[in-house]
Amino acid sequence: MADGYYRSYLNSAMSLFDINITIESQSKSIESGVTIDLEGIVNFITLVEPAWSPDKLKHLNTSIHLEGLNIINGYTPMDGGVIYVKVFFTKLYLTLVDCVFKNNTAVSSAAVLHIRIDYHSTVIGYDNPPVINIDGCRFLGNSANEFTVLYSNNGNATISNSIFQDNYTSRNGIVFTGGRVQMFQCLFFNNTANQMTLFLLKNMLDTVRIDGTEFIGNTIQNTKVPTITPSIIAAIGAQIQFSNCLFESNVNASQVFQSGYQAVKKGSSTFDNCTFSNNRGDIKGAGIYSLLTKLIIQHSTFNNNSGYLGSHIYAFDTKEVSISNSSFTNSPPNTFGSGQSIYLFNIKNMNVSNLITRFRRRQRRKAYKSMIDSEYDYNDN
Structure with missing residues (x-):
């Protein structure tokens, strides 16, 4: 597309299926490329399978590549303010490069991307997850009832060099x-969720890797909803690996809530060279909350986090805790809790080595208060 400003008429509500399509600006530049203004009345792309036989649909692919586009003011009364996908069998390849998605709205779910893979009841075990690649994109000021930027119930997603800022979910x-x-x-x-979590990962088998990513100044408004622990990232059953990440000045949230499934207790979290600083809230584990899972921390820093219990770490009924070569400093108690810096309960196996701890005198006495009630193999070097 030639660089310039385009209104929604003839540039929106595209219905795509069984096609390979590339839409890109002439300059491939965010600053001087194409702006598509959906004017608060319509979305951009819809992909829905026709009522064909499963055998025919299994052999179809759809590839969508968007590059250098500014897509603003998209709207849907349902799901997918910019892109809506609902398929059973079609293989989807979605690539977004150097795009801006700004001020898009969904009354229900996903102001930007809604990708739903439904499984046909007559084809047991068929799995054809989409491939999603997002690089160099900005998601700014979008709003929805839930999952404002991206909803994808399955798929392989790679997200890099992208900014999520000033988005809101009610x-x-x-x-x-x-x-x-x-x-x-x-x-x-500076993203805001009214309740629960900003980033929800749910998969019992797959590995999640998050590297070099920063979470700064985000807020959970309502901490009293019992469904899930208020958190910046909630990982349910996933095997999740963090490296070189920063969690700073987030409010009313555990930075990472990791939970295994009650029946099988799958899931693990590994943190390598991560920093948790100045996070606070009336919650357990303002740094990390680990439940029914495995927790490994190495070469990481926890400073000035404040929560209800376990300001830096709260772990309950966790299979294994291993902490090494890490520092824990300044965990001021808030007015709600008793201010333990590290709160561990019913830990089956535990190994702690080479820690730096600097707490106020009252905090030192309570830092490991509940460990006497735990079952663990404890090695403090």
């Missing part, structure tokens, strides 16, 4: 994914 989540996720060098800044 219920739960800026991002939801139920598949394998890799995220590199992204920024989540």
Whole structure:
């Protein structure tokens, strides 16, 4: 497309299926490229399968590549303010490069991307997850009832060099994914969820990798909803690996809530060279909350986090806790709790080595208060 400003008429509500399509600006530049203004009345792309036989649909692919586009003011009364996908069998390849998605709205779910893979009841075990690649994009000021930027109940997603800023969800989540996720060098800044979590990951089997990503100044408004622990990232059953990440000045949230499934207790979290600083709220584990899972922390820093119990770490009924070569400093108690810096209960196996701890005298006495009630193999070097 030639660089310039385009209104919604003839540039929106495209219905695509069984096609390979590339839409890109002439300059491929965010600053001087194409702006598509959906004017608050319509979305951009819809992909829905026709009522064909499963055998025919299985062999179809749809590839969508968007590059250098500014898409603003998209709207839907349902799901997918910019892109809506609902398929059973079609293989989807979605690539977004150097695009801006700003001020888009969904009354229900996903102001930007809604991707739903439904499974046909007559084809047991058929799995054809989409492939999602997002690089160099900005998601700014979008709003929805839930999962404002991305909803994808399955798929392999790679998100890199992207910014998520000033997005709002009136219920739960800026991002939801139920598949394998890799995220590199992204920024989540000043996003707000009314309740529960900003980034929900739910998958019992797949590995999630988050590297070099910063979560700064985000807020959970309502901490009294019992469904899930208020958190910046909630990982349910996933095997999640963090490296070189920063969690700073987030409010009313555990930075990472990791839970295994009660029946099988799957799930693990590994943190390597991560920093948790100045996070606060009336919650357990303002740094990390680990439940029914495995927790490994190494070469990481926890400073000035404040929560209800376990300001830096709260772990309950966790299979294994291993902490090494990390520092824990300044965990001021808030007015609600008794201010333990690290609160561990019913830990089956535990190994702690080479820690730096600097607490106020009252905090030192309570830092490991509940460990006497735990079952663990304790090695403090």
